[in-house]
Each structure stands twice: as C-alpha cells, then as structure tokens.
Amino acid sequence: xxxxxxxxxxxxxxxxxxxxGYFERPKGANxxxxxxxxxxxxxxxxxxxxxxxxxxxxxLLATSDAV
Numbered sequence: 001x002x003x004x005x006x007x008x009x010x011x012x013x014x015x016x017x018x019x020x021g022y023f024e025r026p027k028g029a030n031x032x033x034x035x036x037x038x039x040x041x042x043x044x045x046x047x048x049x050x051x052x053x054x055x056x057x058x059x060l061l062a063t064s065d066a067v
Contacts, residue, residue: 001056001059001060002059005055005058005059006052006055006056009048010048010051010052010055011052012038013034013038013040013045013048013049013052014048014049014052014053014056016034016037016038017029017034017045017049020033020034020037022034022049031045031046031049034049
C-alpha cells in the first residue's frame with residue numbers, strides 16, 4: 001500500500017484513530033474522542049478518516065486484482 005497517497009493530515013488522523021482503538025470491536029474510541037485528541041471537529045475527523053480509508057482500500061484492492 002502506497003502511504004504516499006495519503007496527505008500528512010489524513011495519515012495523522014488515521015494513525016491516531018487506530019492507536020486509540022477506533023477500529024476495534026468494541027471501539028476503544030469514537031470519532032468525538034479522536035477529534036478531541038487532535039483538537040479538530042468531529043466532521044473534519046470523519047472526513048479525513050473516510051478519505052484515508054478510501055485511498056487505503058483502493059490501493060489494497062488494486063494490487064489484489066493482479067494476484
């Protein structure tokens with residue numbers, strides 16, 4: 001996966017969310033908690049996460065087509 005496809009901010013939000021347990025089940029943190037940690041709005045947090053996840057999945061699925 002090409003990490004260079006993510007902006008620095010997208011990577012920071014994705015990394016923070018991951019470290020805080022946002023992607024775990026049950027969740028270790030919700031979007032509000034991640035936003036508070038980064039001192040940004042919930043809407044901005046969710047937008048960065050959505051765009052970052054899309055880029056990661058596009059990169060992952062594009063390479064899996066070649067297998």
